[in-house]
Amino acid sequence: MEKLVIIPTFNEKENIEKIIGAVFLLQQHYHILVIDDGSPDGTAAIVKSLFTKYPGQLFIVERTGKQGLGTAYIHGFRWALQNGYQFIFEMDADFSHNPTDLEKLYEVCKKGADIAVGSRYVKGGSVVNWPADRILLSKGASLYTRLITWMPIMDPTAGFVCYRREVLEAINLSAIHFLGYAFQIEMKFAAWKLNFLIAEVPISFQDRKLGESKMNKGIIKEGVIGVLKLRWMSLFKNYRSNVKNIYQEDAASFQPKEVIMEQK
């Protein structure tokens, strides 16, 4: 199998079974890795109850306690590299990202992009049902990021992404520090600094219908300061060489600390 969809979860019991089912219904075949941070609502138990229905296609990493989206994805990226996947996707559990758009992202990478970003803010992209204050925050964050970093990406906080394996191998994942939106910005910034080809693919982003957003003030603060830090590091601290995975040993030396429940 060449394609892995990583889905981070914290309290997604209303969505998780449906989103897994929707991915496995797609024409293209994908594997799914759920990274659950000890959701008190029993999300992980639901995933494990589906193992017999989807043998060898569905995996879970269970971490203890909420540790943030960024570290969840870093964990998933290392797992994906160790297990030989060629195309690695980020997708939310809450149907904000339409699973059928996975195919679009894949096609764009297949045609030569190193990263395909599901983008709300390019021609053809849209946001549906998000409250005005969330749209303002998101658009403001995009503009702010572009002004400070000069990174030519219209939707830098996007969390619906396909990475070619080579991108994740080239980035020193240990040097990626941020947890929330800043994590999404930093991954794109690192890839851009390493000269990878980033394509934005228009998507329609929908507000979640079930469950609650985990957005909070800390995530916004990290984003505001994080973007400034990225710019600072790239101007004065040789960000590019810090973020480059020179020895390509990041994945090979990775020893998961958390309990891993998975099926082969």
Ligand SMILES: Nc1nc2c(ncn2[C@@H]2O[C@H](COP(=O)(O)OP(=O)(O)O)[C@@H](O)[C@H]2O)c(=O)[nH]1
């Ligand atoms: N594993 C893990 N998943 C998280 C964490 N925070 C959020 N998520 C998941 O990340 C995705 C996006 O979060 P969400 O709350 O929808 O953020 P929003 O779309 O910005 O409001 C969802 O699938 C969440 O369940 C976390 O700390 N750990």
Ligand SMILES: [Mg+2]
């Ligand atoms: Mg959401």
